[in-house]
Each structure stands twice: as C-alpha cells, then as structure tokens.
Amino acid sequence: MQPPHAVSQSESDTNLTSRRAQWQARSLDAHTRALLAEDERYFLRQSVSTPCLNAIAKAEGIWIEDTAGRRYMDFHGNNVHHIGYGHPRLKKAIAEEMDRLPFAPRRYACATSTALAKKIAEIAPGRLSKMLFTTGGSDAIEVAVKIARTATRRHKTLSFWDAFHGAGFGASALSGEVLFRSGPAAPVVAGDQHVAPFACYRCPYGHDSDADGQPVLERCKLACAKMVDYVLSRETDVACLVAEPARAVPYVPPPGFWRAVREACDRYGTLLVFDEIPTGLGKTGRMFACEHDGVEPDILVMGKALGGGVLPIACVVTRPDLDVGGDVAFGHYTHEKNPVTARAALTTIEIVEDERLVENAARVGAAALERLHAMKRRLPAIGDVRGRGLLLGVDLVRDRDAKTPDADLAEAVLYRALDAGLSFKTTMGNVLTFTPPLTVTTDEMMRALDIVESAIAAGA
C-alpha cells in the first residue's frame, strides 16, 4: 500500500513530507510561522494546499517575495502570471473599469464584455467565435461538456488518465488523477470514460522512445491515437473528448497524434474539446497550444492567465453552428458578464499581443530546451527533458535505462532551488515543471537553469 502522499504527488509536490518540514524549520522566521499558524487555524487543511509552504508579501513581474523579504523567480505561478505579476497597464485598466461600471447584472449587455468576446473570437483558432464566460476553469470545462451534450444529444465523455480538468464534480469526473476522482469527489459522473494518454518517454502502450525521448513512429505507429479511435468505435455514443493539447506533465503530443484523433472524433460524431486553461494565450510559444498541431477543436476552454493574474475569469468558445442551446441553461454564473473581469481579460490579451509575449515564449523556451538537453548530457540523473515554449519539464531518474522515477531527488532539488531564489513545482513526484511568465528574459531563464543544474548535481 502506498503512503497517502504518493497519490498527491501526481498533481504537485506535497505538503506532508519531512523534507518540507525540515525546509520550513530552517527557513521560516517567527513572523512567517505565526502567519502560517493563523492560516492553518482558519483554512481547512487539504492535500497540496493547506498547510502552506511559506507566506508571501509581494508579487511583481516574474518575482514573488516572502514575508522575510526573500525573493524567488516564480516558475510556477499556477500559470496565471503570463504577463508578469501586477502589470501596471492591467492595474490601471481594472481601476478605470471599476470607476466606470463595477458590475453588470446578467440580463444586461455591456460594452466591455462584448469587446472581450470580439477579441477572443479574433484570436481563437479557426471558426471558434461564440462563447460564455465563467469565473473559473473547472466551471468552464463543465459548460463545454454541457454544450457537447446539447449538440450531440449524448452524455458520455472520454478523457485521459493522469489529466486534471478542475475540481468541480463534473470536471473531477473528467480528470484522471486518483486524488481528484476518489474521496469526496466520488462517485464521479456516470458515463465518463478514460484512455491512457500520449507520454512518449514513459509510453503507457509499452513503446520505447529514442535517446531524446522522441517517439519512434515506425515502431509505435501512434498506438495512443489508435486507442482513442478504438474506444470511440466501441463506445459509439461519446459526446466529447476532453483533453489538454499539450499535457501539463509536461508532454507534447507525438507528431500526427491530434490529426489522427480529430479524424476519429469526426468519424464517430464526437466533439473535440481542448482544455487550454494553462496553455492558452501563448504559454507554449503559439497563442494556443493546438496551433502547433494544426488541429481545430470544436470547443476550446481557456482560463487562468486570462484574468492577467489578478482576477478570475475563464471562457469556453465554440463554433457558431454549435450554438444550439437557446432553451437550456449552461451556466448562469453570477459574474458571466462582469465588466471588471472582462476588462482584465481584454487588457491581458492586448498586453500579450503588444509586448509580443508569444514570440518571447517561443524564443526563450527554445533556448531553455537547448540548455536542458545540454544539462541532460552532463547529468545522468536527468532521464528526459521535454516541453514547448515556456511549459518545460525535467524527468529525474535513479537509473536511465530502467527510467526509475527519482521523486526523492526532485524534492531535494525543489527545496535547494528555493534556497537559491527559484520557485517551481514538481509533477508526478519526479518531474521538475517550469512554467515561468511569458515576460521572462533569456538571461533570467539561464540564471534559473544554473540554479536547477547545481541543485541536481548536488544529488539527493
């Protein structure tokens, strides 16, 4: 039987380990300890959240600053900080909107929400141009499923094991992580089906990758895409397939994967829903991760960074011909047309465009990947490096041939990096996951990778 924290590690580093307790014992001052005690006194404890690691007092640009005045480059940021924390143009726009129109009850149109919708229709892939806004990503995912159910008159869903799509009951059912599907989330929604995802370095279908972690397509023949086709051919009444086009672990899809899956969806009348909540608005070096694969989903969901790292807003956008639910309720969320969150989103997109942040993500990400590959040649503890743009991962192993995950080393590296001024999270226990703001410079990225390299080289 695994200890409980082994399960939590699928999502993040856990708040239960002795390494964390040791780090806190030597790193936190009395004021911070008192704050954490107060936090724990009022907030319910839960996995990978409360009790907290540390307390922060400032967030600016790529930096967070703790209550003891130490600064960390934030290469996690829950993927909300694409434009950097506290962008002055964003703060000004939000303040002005609050003065102009602080709220719009749902029965009223307002110019800011409409302007945001128009902008999203411009940047969204292909024909995606009709949308709804929600406050959070989980809600938006559930709206997407409701749209698919309405349009197809089916109720089943297909999604990937190991994915996370949100914490609501519906989104939990789509998620493929035990932590979010079991316990209080169970029983999950009937009709949710799962299939093993693409993961070329640790292929669930048993195929070996090459020395660079790339798929050998002549051998695997895209078994992962074929399984999606197989399931849809048997379970012929699936409303939608919900998936992240680039997985947060991170894993990028093997070439041709999404085209093959798109064809399978079309063959069986299943709608394709892309969850771009962390990847949308440029994280992977394209405005949307699915653009790398040249595949247009039927429905796309974005969130997180959409509110500029200040306000919560998410969006589900689809094609005009899927606007077939005029007589049903998809969401009816209180803040559906909130002009202040809409202004935050509109200004965030304008900043991403005006400051050419997508291009920066592609450029800095490419330099980082090159550096990580060089690091892999020097450090045998690195089994695989992967990612796209500023969604990057380093898979740490005890043994390169056996690919045995080294969660212990990953944890040691995480706390050592914090000591050196870099914050990031681990995924699946052993994968160092770097998702810095899109404003990060190559110099800052290299400084962060210097920290990572010496922390790995120091061993567990």
Ligand SMILES: Cc1ncc(COP(=O)(O)O)c(C=O)c1O
């Ligand atoms: C891929 C993905 N989908 C959905 C969500 C849920 O978003 P929210 O926390 O805004 O509900 C997350 C959040 O981490 C996510 O990473």
